[in-house]
Amino acid sequence: MSQTTTRPAARKSQPSASSRFDSALGWSPRFGTNMALRIILCILVFCIFALPFMAIISGAFDRNSSPTDISLLPKSFTLQNFEAAQQQGLWGYLLNSLVVAGGGLLLQMTVSVFAAYSLSRKKFRGQAFAMLLVLMTMMLPEEVIAIPLSLVLGDLPLLGVSLRGSVLAVILPVGIWGFSIFIMSEFMKEIPAEIEEAARLDGVGEFRMLFTIILPLCKPALGVIGIFGFMMVWDQYLLPLIAANDPSDYTLTVALSVLRNDTTVGPGVLLAGAVMAMIPSLLVYLFLQRSMIRGITAGATKG
Amino acid sequence: MTVTPTKPADLLVPAKGAKTAPSRRKRINGKQVLAIWLFLVPAAVLGLYFKFIPMVEGIRLSLFKVQPFLGDVFVGFDNYVNVLTDARFMDALGHTVVLGVSQTLGALVVGFVLALLLEGQARSLWVLRTTIFLPVVTALAVVGEIWRILYFPTADGPLNTILGWVGLEPLQFLNGTDTALWSIAVVGIWSGAPYNMVIILAGLTGVDRTLYESAGVDGATVWQRLRYITLPALRPSIVIVLTLAAIRSLRSFTEVYVLTGGGPAGSTEVWMTRMYSLGFQRNDVGVASAAAVLLLVVTLLLTVGTQFLARRKAER
Numbered sequence: 001m002s003q004t005t006t007r008p009a010a011r012k013s014q015p016s017a018s019s020r021f022d023s024a025l026g027w028s029p030r031f032g033t034n035m036a037l038r039i040i041l042c043i044l045v046f047c048i049f050a051l052p053f054m055a056i057i058s059g060a061f062d063r064n065s066s067p068t069d070i071s072l073l074p075k076s077f078t079l080q081n082f083e084a085a086q087q088q089g090l091w092g093y094l095l096n097s098l099v100v101a102g103g104g105l106l107l108q109m110t111v112s113v114f115a116a117y118s119l120s121r122k123k124f125r126g127q128a129f130a131m132l133l134v135l136m137t138m139m140l141p142e143e144v145i146a147i148p149l150s151l152v153l154g155d156l157p158l159l160g161v162s163l164r165g166s167v168l169a170v171i172l173p174v175g176i177w178g179f180s181i182f183i184m185s186e187f188m189k190e191i192p193a194e195i196e197e198a199a200r201l202d203g204v205g206e207f208r209m210l211f212t213i214i215l216p217l218c219k220p221a222l223g224v225i226g227i228f229g230f231m232m233v234w235d236q237y238l239l240p241l242i243a244a245n246d247p248s249d250y251t252l253t254v255a256l257s258v259l260r261n262d263t264t265v266g267p268g269v270l271l272a273g274a275v276m277a278m279i280p281s282l283l284v285y286l287f288l289q290r291s292m293i294r295g296i297t298a299g300a301t302k303g
Numbered sequence: 304m305t306v307t308p309t310k311p312a313d314l315l316v317p318a319k320g321a322k323t324a325p326s327r328r329k330r331i332n333g334k335q336v337l338a339i340w341l342f343l344v345p346a347a348v349l350g351l352y353f354k355f356i357p358m359v360e361g362i363r364l365s366l367f368k369v370q371p372f373l374g375d376v377f378v379g380f381d382n383y384v385n386v387l388t389d390a391r392f393m394d395a396l397g398h399t400v401v402l403g404v405s406q407t408l409g410a411l412v413v414g415f416v417l418a419l420l421l422e423g424q425a426r427s428l429w430v431l432r433t434t435i436f437l438p439v440v441t442a443l444a445v446v447g448e449i450w451r452i453l454y455f456p457t458a459d460g461p462l463n464t465i466l467g468w469v470g471l472e473p474l475q476f477l478n479g480t481d482t483a484l485w486s487i488a489v490v491g492i493w494s495g496a497p498y499n500m501v502i503i504l505a506g507l508t509g510v511d512r513t514l515y516e517s518a519g520v521d522g523a524t525v526w527q528r529l530r531y532i533t534l535p536a537l538r539p540s541i542v543i544v545l546t547l548a549a550i551r552s553l554r555s556f557t558e559v560y561v562l563t564g565g566g567p568a569g570s571t572e573v574w575m576t577r578m579y580s581l582g583f584q585r586n587d588v589g590v591a592s593a594a595a596v597l598l599l600v601v602t603l604l605l606t607v608g609t610q611f612l613a614r615r616k617a618e619r
Contacts, residue, residue, distance in 0.1 A: 021515035067455035115346035176349035253444035
């Protein structure tokens with residue numbers, strides 16, 4: 001920490017010598033061959049990672065888009081792909097996706113916060129076991145249980161209800177996610193016990209304790225489980241596929257492959273669908289970018 | 304797992320709260336216990352219904368010949384024998400491992416190069432890093448559709464056009480039995496490398512800058528600096544991330560399913576797509592469940608094994 005704070009001063013007094021050691025490769029901050037090389041490489045990297053997106057977006061707005069004639073800007077701008085998408089029911093799929101993502105994320109975060117509060121702020125018998133179960137669900141990939149899960153969704157044990165074909169068939173299974181319970185409880189553990197004790201002396205009950213004392217201190221962790229949870233739900237593919245009764249139940253991501261296999265649908269409509277599926281994750285990412293980075297690095301150090 | 308987290312609280316309590324804590328706990332004990340379990344109920348119910356019952360059910364089904372209307376017949380380990388002697392499953396296993404290893408290593412190397420290139424405080428670098436991260440946040444199904452278009456196999460397809468500029472023959476990509484698996488691996492690297500970049504960048508900021516300076520004074524080359532200062536500093540975080548990514552790749556499904564569906568001619572069939580087609584398209588639920596249980600066992604063993612190794616290393 002002290003290293004980084006003394007850094008700018010050192011850089012100002014001795015620009016060439018010290019800033020060369022700011023990066024592992026020793027990139028020079030001054031114009032020269034070193035910088036030119038870096039700029040060229042950066043442009044190359046930009047092309048590789050960003051241009052495909054531009055091509056897709058341009059294709060979605062192009063009158064006659066085709067994979068063999070792709071450009072970075074639409075040659076003849078049009079919205080007709082999106083109108084055609086409406087006829088293919090894409091907006092319905094998008095609505096499915098949004099309902100599933102919103103409901104699933106809300107449920108997942110609520111469940112995680114409650115469970116984490118119990119697991120991290122309380123002591124009770126069987127706590128270690130409960131935490132172990134949470135970690136197990138982290139390790140238990142949802143793909144692996146896809147087949148029995150589809151059977152369970154078709155006939156809930158004890159209740160005898162079939163969830164298939166309803167959005168609940170996707171929302172409920174994504175509601176439990178070990179990762180987000182784990183992140184949340186790790187964070188809650190760090191909150192000093194005194195804060196809670198002081199509030200308890202004032203006669204604060206459990207719910208108020210959680211919502212007015214603990215949760216406001218957990219904003220960073222909420223951001224992390226928010227964006228990771230959203231990405232997890234939005235990325236679901238197998239689950240909506242097996243939870244659907246008929247194609248109209250599909251989420252947008254699943255519907256894309258249906259569209260592709262439909263020969264009456266042109267590539268322009270498919271691209272419009274892809275753009276529609278991209279926009280929500282893009283928005284969430286732009287708003288919660290810091291949380292994303294924080295979550296990744298925390299995950300890396302915690303293992 | 305349970306010992307370390309309670310430490311800070313334990314350290315704080317004895318000084319002042321040793322006597323008061325028990326009495327207070329007694330007073331609100333009933334309420335407290337109720338609250339604890341009340342808060343755990345949603346997670347427990349959902350976990351039971353959508354994780355544990357399916358898991359137990361999967362293990363049960365794997366021992367049966369499942370027939371929808373005729374009733375299930377117990378067959379012992381026949382389904383497992385079927386899976387392990389099935390040539391297509393063994394092919395799928397090979398593809399899974401090749402895909403997993405190439406994606407994991409590729410994403411790590413590319414992520415490392417990206418991190419080295421884009422390390423720095425400048426705002427332009429930050430913008431570039433943000434842009435590059437887009438493939439990670441985009442849903443895999445969408446990434447798949449994007450690459451299906453880029454890989455369009457005619458000579459005037461987007462990537463083949465670029466290959467043409469540098470004088471290479473057009474490739475079949477996803478349509479060729481030799482190239483399809485590698486094409487999928489490239490997509491995995493493309494969408495995974497920026498994630499690793501972020502991890503490595505975080506590691507890079509932790510490297511002591513004075514080490515670079517003294518290495519510079521000693522006349523070390525850039526390569527030596529990387530080899531002896533940067534890499535050792537990054538090792539701990541990379542190792543764990545690598546193993547977890549490798550384990551996760553065992554169950555990759557979406558990208559393969561979207562890009563090739565296992566084709567052409569089964570050349571990209573992985574464990575999960577084989578399982579899916581058996582279980583959902585051919586309704587051979589018993590055998591598919593056996594395959595799932597095998598995947599689960601391998602995943603658990605690898606996860607526990609790496610955690611164990613990592614912990615032992617940390618203790619040493």
